[in-house]
Amino acid sequence: MPFRLPRRGLAQIAALIVILLIDRMVSPQFFDLRLQDGRLFGSLVDVFNRGAPVALLSLGMVLVIATGGIDLSVGAVMAISGAIAASLADSHAWPVAVGAALGAGVICGAWNGFLVAVLRMQPIVATLILMVAGRGVAQLITEGRIVTFSSPDLAWFGTGSVLGIPTPIVLVALMLLVTGLVVRGSALGLLIEAAGGNARASELSGVGIRPLIVAVYMWCGLCAALAGIVAASDIMGADANNAGLWLELDAILAVVIGGTSLFGGRFSLILAVCGALIIQAMNTGILLSGYPPEFNLVVKAAVVMVVLLLQSPKLSELAAGLGRRRA
Amino acid sequence: MKRLPPVAITALVFVAGFATCAAQFPNFASTRVVANLLTDNAFLGVVATGMTFVIISGGIDLSVGSVIGFTTVFVALSIERLGMPPIAAFVLLLLLCAAFGAVMGAIIHFFDMPPFIVTLAGMFVARGVSFLMSTESTPITAPLYSDVSDFAIMLPGGGRLTTIALIMLGVVVLGSVLLHFTRFGANVYALGGNRTATALMGVAVGPMTVRIYMLSSVLAGLAGIVFSFYTAAGYSLSAVGVELDTIAAVVIGGTLLTGGQGSVLGTFIGVLIQGLIQTYINFDGTLSSWWTKIATGILLFAFIALQQAIVRLARRSRPRGEGVAKP
Numbered sequence: 234m235p236f237r238l239p240r241r242g243l244a245q246i247a248a249l250i251v252i253l254l255i256d257r258m259v260s261p262q263f264f265d266l267r268l269q270d271g272r273l274f275g276s277l278v279d280v281f282n283r284g285a286p287v288a289l290l291s292l293g294m295v296l297v298i299a300t301g302g303i304d305l306s307v308g309a310v311m312a313i314s315g316a317i318a319a320s321l322a323d324s325h326a327w328p329v330a331v332g333a334a335l336g337a338g339v340i341c342g343a344w345n346g347f348l349v350a351v352l353r354m355q356p357i358v359a360t361l362i363l364m365v366a367g368r369g370v371a372q373l374i375t376e377g378r379i380v381t382f383s384s385p386d387l388a389w390f391g392t393g394s395v396l397g398i399p400t401p402i403v404l405v406a407l408m409l410l411v412t413g414l415v416v417r418g419s420a421l422g423l424l425i426e427a428a429g430g431n432a433r434a435s436e437l438s439g440v441g442i443r444p445l446i447v448a449v450y451m452w453c454g455l456c457a458a459l460a461g462i463v464a465a466s467d468i469m470g471a472d473a474n475n476a477g478l479w480l481e482l483d484a485i486l487a488v489v490i491g492g493t494s495l496f497g498g499r500f501s502l503i504l505a506v507c508g509a510l511i512i513q514a515m516n517t518g519i520l521l522s523g524y525p526p527e528f529n530l531v532v533k534a535a536v537v538m539v540v541l542l543l544q545s546p547k548l549s550e551l552a553a554g555l556g557r558r559r560a
Numbered sequence: 561m562k563r564l565p566p567v568a569i570t571a572l573v574f575v576a577g578f579a580t581c582a583a584q585f586p587n588f589a590s591t592r593v594v595a596n597l598l599t600d601n602a603f604l605g606v607v608a609t610g611m612t613f614v615i616i617s618g619g620i621d622l623s624v625g626s627v628i629g630f631t632t633v634f635v636a637l638s639i640e641r642l643g644m645p646p647i648a649a650f651v652l653l654l655l656l657c658a659a660f661g662a663v664m665g666a667i668i669h670f671f672d673m674p675p676f677i678v679t680l681a682g683m684f685v686a687r688g689v690s691f692l693m694s695t696e697s698t699p700i701t702a703p704l705y706s707d708v709s710d711f712a713i714m715l716p717g718g719g720r721l722t723t724i725a726l727i728m729l730g731v732v733v734l735g736s737v738l739l740h741f742t743r744f745g746a747n748v749y750a751l752g753g754n755r756t757a758t759a760l761m762g763v764a765v766g767p768m769t770v771r772i773y774m775l776s777s778v779l780a781g782l783a784g785i786v787f788s789f790y791t792a793a794g795y796s797l798s799a800v801g802v803e804l805d806t807i808a809a810v811v812i813g814g815t816l817l818t819g820g821q822g823s824v825l826g827t828f829i830g831v832l833i834q835g836l837i838q839t840y841i842n843f844d845g846t847l848s849s850w851w852t853k854i855a856t857g858i859l860l861f862a863f864i865a866l867q868q869a870i871v872r873l874a875r876r877s878r879p880r881g882e883g884v885a886k887p
Contacts, residue, residue, distance in 0.1 A: 530684040
């Protein structure tokens with residue numbers, strides 16, 4: 234019942250495997266795993282671990298995009314939640330710090346949802362506001378400095394492990410499970426797809442679109458806040474200027490690579506996470522191969538264009554379109 | 561007439577803001593401050609003029625910040641390393657930018673893709689290529705650069721109207737003429753109002769889209785040249801995030817993000833308002849720079865909410881089909 238994979242998604246999983254194999258060719262030790270101090274290490278683990286923030290973001294983003302929206306503010310929300318968690322970590326118990334950071338994320342999401350669902354703003358514009366202002370708010374919280382902390386409890390979110398598996402990976406798996414159960418275990422997922430497919434039609438058939446959309450943006454805010462906590466605890470500090478910078482774009486790419494249309498409608502959580510892993514596997518591969526990391530952006534752009542072209546309904550009409558253009 | 565109210569409100573906000581500053585700081589109301597306002601925001605004014613065309617036509621261009629970064633590196637390297645005469649470098653660069661914009665426009669039109677994601681890929685490409693060319697800041701020492709920075713029209717009261725400010729004013733004037741008094745401009749409005757209707761009226765939508773994105777990229781290139789005059793250096797990380805400032809300036813200037821309405825004059829005032837916030841913070845001295853972002857965010861919100869209200873009022877008074885501002 235939960236996830237439908239067959240046929241759809243084959244391309245993404247094949248792409249991930251191919252990229253991992255290329256990584257293996259570039260670096261022969263790529264698949265080596267070793268257990269040290271009760272935690273797994275190795276390049277493969279690294280791909281999953283480094284990809285965790287984007288995977289978390291893409292879990293929220295995929296739902297937002299499925300409703301036909303987009304959330305540009307997730308990077309700024311990451312910065313805010315990281316700043317809150319880092320500044321509270323040493324003075325309060327970790328549940329307070331984490332709770333406050335997650336709460337801030339939910340509030341940011343509620344604000345976005347309010348603008349989109351109640352004030353009926355275009356999602357790009359509505360979330361642009363928080364994207365611009367949010368980083369300012371984060372800097373306000375950290376007073377423009379890079380706040381560091383030493384609490385091992387909070388650091389566990391970034392560097393700890395559960396049964397040998399790094400915490401970020403566990404968090405992603407947990408969030409994927411929870412989101413999947415909530416969305417696919419009930420009719421919620423169907424309603425979200427309906428809202429994205431045709432908002433008016435679903436409203437007329439009695440779906441409460443507005444609370445649904447607000448809830449989806451709040452969930453996206455929560456995911457972003459969790460990603461912010463992971464990113465902050467990874468470096469044991471919060472940098473309001475750079476935390477989550479450009480990650481909103483990576484998250485959108487992950488969702489697009491995962492086959493969810495930017496116009497809304499059908500979505501797949503697991504393929505979005507797969508998309509995030511594809512992006513990270515490419516990044517790691519470029520680093521391992523010794524090419525300058527500057528190649529990352531160009532390669533990413535090329536991949537996006539290829540995926541989009543493959544998804545484009547116009548591709549089948551390409552020949553005809555070319556003919557018309559030349560005329 | 562329909563285009564007037566938002567611009568009038570923008571102008572009022574600017575005048576009110578300037579008056580507040582002048583009341584608080586006795587030295588504020590001088591030609592010196594005004595001339596600096598124009599100089600410091602010259603590149604933003606140039607690039608925002610191009611963005612106005614794109615947004616009125618119903619699109620968006622996220623690549624402009626990266627194109628500015630690319631430009632500064634390209635100009636610096638070709639003048640300093642290859643010994644090209646500056647003018648030749650400029651011409652070559654603008655041709656490159658035109659080709660870049662044309663490709664983006666062509667992909668948007670012929671594959672029917674959202675401009676948002678195509679220009680996002682363009683943003684990655686431009687930034688990635690500039691990283692590949694150089695990751696260091698390259699100073700430009702060509703004599704033309706010192707000539708340009710020495711030249712200025714002296715205003716009464718000690719203000720210096722610099723070359724780059726003059727370039728910006730020229731672009732704004734030419735842009736206004738192109739948008740409001742030519743067939744091209746009328747077509748831009750028509751495209752943003754209703755794409756299908758425009759195509760049925762006999763406007764060649766494809767070539768129009770290509771030309772609009774070409775214009776935006778060329779102006780972004782020009783903005784990059786202006787930026788390199790301003791800093792006398794080429795750096796691949798320059799102008800990160802400028803696309804957001806630009807969109808914010810256009811929106812504050814009263815251009816509708818859904819397309820079909822707006823003006824270059826409004827954008828110009830929008831740029832000045834952003835500059836004014838920055839200047840106020842500089843004058844005050846106790847406020848930190850991140851207040852700029854928060855203030856910009858608040859202004860963005862206010863203006864979008866206002867637009868939303870205006871559009872809804874217009875819809876209510878007429879059954880449907882408001883859109884094209886000019887025949």
